[in-house]
Amino acid sequence: MTVEIRIQDDDSLEVSGKFDLFDEDGNSYPHHGKLRLCRCGASKTKPYCDNAHFEAKFESKIWA
Numbered sequence: 001m002t003v004e005i006r007i008q009d010d011d012s013l014e015v016s017g018k019f020d021l022f023d024e025d026g027n028s029y030p031h032h033g034k035l036r037l038c039r040c041g042a043s044k045t046k047p048y049c050d051n052a053h054f055e056a057k058f059e060s061k062i063w064a
């Protein structure tokens with residue numbers, strides 16, 4: 001199983017592959033494909049990105 005995580009400045013985390021997401025109670029949510037996880041905290045559909053980072057003017061430089 002190969003999972004790829006792409007990090008871009010001022011944006012979400014794009015995760016692709018076959019993997020399970022786990023909530024704090026240990027429940028797993030199998031996923032296969034591509035999704036974007038929020039890292040700005042503004043999404044109304046957490047843990048997923050809903051593009052609220054644009055309105056929130058989220059800034060984070062990864063490799064700075």
Ligand code: FES
Pocket residue numbers: 011012013037038039040041042043048049050051052053054
């Ligand atoms: S990173 Fe996109 S809504 Fe938070």
